[in-house]
Amino acid sequence: MKRKVKNSLFLIPLLIISIISVIPFYFIVSMGTHSTTEIYNVDIFLFGNKLIENLKTIISGGFLKYYWNTIYTATLSAVLSVLISAMTAYGLTIYQFKARNFLKTFIVASMMIPAQIGLLGYTIEMRNLHLVNTHWPLILTWGASAYGVFFIVQYLSSSLPKELIESARIDGSGEIRTFASIALPMMKPALGTLFMLVFLWSWNNFLMPSTVLTDSNKFTIPLGIQTLATAYTQDWGARGAALTISVMPILIIFAIGSKYFIKGLSAGAVKG
Secondary structure (H helix, E strand, O other): OHHHHHHHHHHHHHHHHHHHHHHHHHHHHHHOOOOHHHHHHOOOOOOOOOHHHHHHHHHHOOHHHHHHHHHHHHHHHHHHHHHHHHHHHHHHHHOOOOOHHHHHHHHHHHOOOOHHHHHHHHHHHHHHOOOOOOOHHHHHHHHHOHHHHHHHHHHHHHHOOHHHHHHHHHOOOOHHHHHHHHHHHHHHHHHHHHHHHHHHHHHHOOHHHHHHOOOHHHOOHHHHHHHHHHHOOOOHHHHHHHHHHHHHHHHHHHHHHHHHHHHHHHHOOOOO
16 A cells, blocks of 8 residues: 555656646647637637648648658668667777777767867868758768767677677677677667667757758758748748647657667666
8 A cells, every 4th residue: 555655656746747748749739730810719729620721831831841851861860870889889898909998988078078069160071071051961970979889888888798799709700790690689779779869869950950051952840840930920820730740750759669768778877
């Protein structure tokens, strides 16, 4: 009985916080089903019947183009980050070399530097490489993800027995085969977690696209929503529909991969 009471004391605040967090999203979804006139004059607790009209409005404003740009840049960013972080973390965990501890310290130290500080230099570099107004700057930046390397290193330190790697080498397995057939499958929860995190960060990234993109045909969703806010200043229904469909992929990905996400975060936590 006492245990049930204690559990309730934790569950009730959690339930309250969850409801408070969901309410704003519910109103945004509801706004997307109403016209602007209805939003000001009708109770938007209930869904309306203007969703199709609002979708037509944002499609005519080029929102599908922004949607596609965001999907493929976020996907390529996540894939690139996962591949490079996995290989780098594997090397730092398994191989013994002189600069190993220095590189680990350097990676951790680089995480403490705000990304905004390096943005100017990165933009100038991309301009010199003639990559401004392309999506490559949005993708390549995730190839040097210090957090991704640090996260996978922490995961491997507690989840990958070095004896298993040594046994594979004794049996004649090459380094690439050992990495692909033994290490990668064991990294799956951490890699799935990192993929979702980078996808989410890339999907919501506003600062980088606003710095390197000026061509509206290359805009991603954060810039596209800003454009819609300017083009349809008074059309709150269209803006609600745009915000709703921009969030849906994130919710779907998290729903599908939540098991890996939670497992990866807990296993990749810093060990004391």
